[in-house]
Amino acid sequence: xxxxxIALALAALLSVAHSYGQQGSGHLRLVFAGDLMGHxxxxxxxxxxxxxxxxxxxxxxxxxxxxxxxxxxxxxEVTLAGxxxxxYPCFSAPDAIAEAAHQAGFDVFTTANNHCMDKGxxxxxxxxxxxxTFGIKHLGTYRTVQERYKNHPLIVERNGIRLALLCYTxxxxxxxxxxxxxxxxxxxxMMLRDLQTARLKNADFIIALMHWGIEYQKRNNKEQEQVARxxxxxxxxxxxxxxxxxxxxxxxxxxxxxxxxxxxxxYSMGNFLSNQTxxxxxxxxxxxxxxxxxxxxxSIYSCAYMPYYIHRAVVDGRRQFHIVPxxxxxxxxxxxxxxxxxxxxxxxxxxxxxxxxxxxxxRQRGYSIPERRYYNNTCPLPQYPYxxxxxxxxxxxxxxxPVIPAWRKTxxxxxxxxxxxxxx
Numbered sequence: 001x002x003x004x005x006i007a008l009a010l011a012a013l014l015s016v017a018h019s020y021g022q023q024g025s026g027h028l029r030l031v032f033a034g035d036l037m038g039h040x041x042x043x044x045x046x047x048x049x050x051x052x053x054x055x056x057x058x059x060x061x062x063x064x065x066x067x068x069x070x071x072x073x074x075x076x077e078v079t080l081a082g083x084x085x086x087x088y089p090c091f092s093a094p095d096a097i098a099e100a101a102h103q104a105g106f107d108v109f110t111t112a113n114n115h116c117m118d119k120g121x122x123x124x125x126x127x128x129x130x131x132x133t134f135g136i137k138h139l140g141t142y143r144t145v146q147e148r149y150k151n152h153p154l155i156v157e158r159n160g161i162r163l164a165l166l167c168y169t170x171x172x173x174x175x176x177x178x179x180x181x182x183x184x185x186x187x188x189x190m191m192l193r194d195l196q197t198a199r200l201k202n203a204d205f206i207i208a209l210m211h212w213g214i215e216y217q218k219r220n221n222k223e224q225e226q227v228a229r230x231x232x233x234x235x236x237x238x239x240x241x242x243x244x245x246x247x248x249x250x251x252x253x254x255x256x257x258x259x260x261x262x263x264x265x266x267y268s269m270g271n272f273l274s275n276q277t278x279x280x281x282x283x284x285x286x287x288x289x290x291x292x293x294x295x296x297x298x299s300i301y302s303c304a305y306m307p308y309y310i311h312r313a314v315v316d317g318r319r320q321f322h323i324v325p326x327x328x329x330x331x332x333x334x335x336x337x338x339x340x341x342x343x344x345x346x347x348x349x350x351x352x353x354x355x356x357x358x359x360x361x362x363r364q365r366g367y368s369i370p371e372r373r374y375y376n377n378t379c380p381l382p383q384y385p386y387x388x389x390x391x392x393x394x395x396x397x398x399x400x401x402p403v404i405p406a407w408r409k410t411x412x413x414x415x416x417x418x419x420x421x422x423x424x
Contacts, residue, residue, distance in 0.1 A: 026160030027301070028291040031069035032209075034242045034269035034284045035113075036101060038078035038093035041275045043085055045319050046096070053096040057315070058273055059104035061324045061336065062286075062308060066105030069288070070158045073165070073209065074101060074272060075242045076109040076138075079116065080130040081123030087275075089173075090118040095130045102136050108156065110167045112140025112184045113211040113243065117175040124181055140167035140209075144180040152184065153198045153206070161293050164203035166194050166236075169211035170243070186212065188230060195235045204298040205291055210241040213248065213268055216279055218356060220248050220267035228265045238300075240287060244268040246280040250287075250305065250357060250369050264289065264303055264369070273310060273323060283309040283326070283349045285357075288372060304372040307353045309346045313337055326350045327373040 046053040059066070066072045076098060078091040086092045098109070109131060116124060124141055131138045137156065142148040153164040168186045177183045184190065191208075198206045208231050213224050228239045241248070248267035270284025286308065290301040307326040312319060313336070324336050330350055333343045358371070 023296055024160040024293060025295070026293045028159050028161040028163070029068070029070045030289045030291070031066055031072045032240045032266070032269065032287045033072070033074040033106070033272040035075050035077045035245060035274065036272050037274035038087060038091045038097060039275035040087035042273065042321055043094060045321055053094040055097050055100035056103065058321050058323055059100060061322055063104040065286070065306065065325070069105065071108065071156055071163065072106045073108040073110065074106045075113060075211070076111055077113050077115050079119045079123035080127040081119035082126060091115050092119050092123060098130060098136065099134055102134055108137045108139070108154070108165065110140045110209050111138050112167045112169040114169060114171055114173045116141050116169070116183060117172040117177060120175070121178055121181050139165055140169065140184050142182040145182045148182040153194050153201070155201055155203065161291055161298060162202055162204045164198035164201065164206045165209060166191070166198065166206065167209040186210070186227060191231065192234055199235060204293060205237050206235060207238045207240060208236050210239060211243045212241055213244045215244050216246055216281070217244055218246050218248055218280065224267055232263050238289065239265045241267045242269055245271050245274070245276060247285055247353060247356060252369065262300060264300065271310065273321065280349070280352060282345065283307065285353065303369045305357065305369060306372040307350065309349050311336065311338060311342065311346065326353070
């Protein structure tokens with residue numbers, strides 16, 4: 001009887017936490033990026049004459065966009081295991097790549113992915129040591145199980161909004177995780193405990209960062225959809241994914257039985273930085289989400305995605321890798337030193353993203369997730385416009401019933417977004 005009473009009390013507490021959270025108000029802008037890889041050509045391009053590594057040029061054209069976020073998150077899909085540096089299939093990258101990404105604006109690194117054990121326990125632990133030295137928040141892998149229970153979910157509080165971040169991977173490429181280390185695996189028992197812990201810690205909004213899916217497949221599979229539905233059914237508010245190294249579809253309606261609030265799922269954002277070039281691996285999207293809190297209710301204010309391309313440039317006779325915003329690079333290629341020959345694959349990538357995320361993405365709940373057209377060289381940051389539409393119905397994401405004005409319930413769909421390659 002006592003255990004039953006305790007269980008009922010815990011359930012009631014979780015229900016209250018999910019429904020109400022902390023009193024307050026605030027606005028929070030999040031930016032997510034995909035897989036930060038460490039292929040050897042990247043390191044060769046970053047190598048300086050004094051033996052150091054400089055990756056800052058990789059991020060120079062998107063750092064203002066990243067830094068505009070209150071919280072920016074990226075998947076670190078390498079180990080920082082020290083020398084000798086190695087690329088695929090077992091990555092060990094120079095520490096400077098993490099430092100440069102942090103200086104470009106990323107606040108949080110996820111580390112639970114299939115390459116986190118590439119260099120065994122030594123690589124896992126040294127990676128965490130380096131991130132701690134740089135003052136970078138991280139989640140997904142841990143030196144000990146005790147450290148995991150202490151630090152996961154990762155709680156990030158900004159602008160009066162208390163965010164809980166969870167992170168899991170499907171596996172570690174068959175390399176076993178040895179005690180005392182811990183790696184978060186996609187396991188419903190573990191994830192349920194973490195979701196409950198997040199609510200007990202008074203999280204206003206819970207985001208699951210998933211390393212899942214099938215590499216190079218441009219649509220999600222049934223297992224991804226099932227896991228996403230399970231996460232929402234158990235208290236998650238948004239799901240952001242990676243691993244396939246290509247952009248997969250987006251949705252705001254993964255569970256048709258839920259009519260209370262939108263459920264944003266980004267199945268895969270693609271590569272953020274890599275040397276891959278085949279089949280859509282030479283670019284990706286960054287996903288942005290704005291949250292608004294009033295009283296005890298935290299709602300999604302808007303969502304958008306920003307396509308970018310990994311341009312192989314030649315600067316002073318040396319090969320460089322530049323992450324460039326697609327909308328600006330295709331409109332003003334000379335600003336990036338992009339030749340007509342180099343512009344062709346960027347335009348092909350642009351059209352592929354348009355076909356996948358605009359033409360092939362059905363409208364849900366009366367709105368779509370638009371493209372953010374970002375102009376690094378030609379437009380001040382506060383003025384970069386939406387190319388699509390997001391009808392904000394003000395759905396609360398804390399388990400409360402939505403309050404939707406009657407006129408919005410009958411509001412017709414917004415006109416279709418302009419064709420992706422129509423320049424303003």
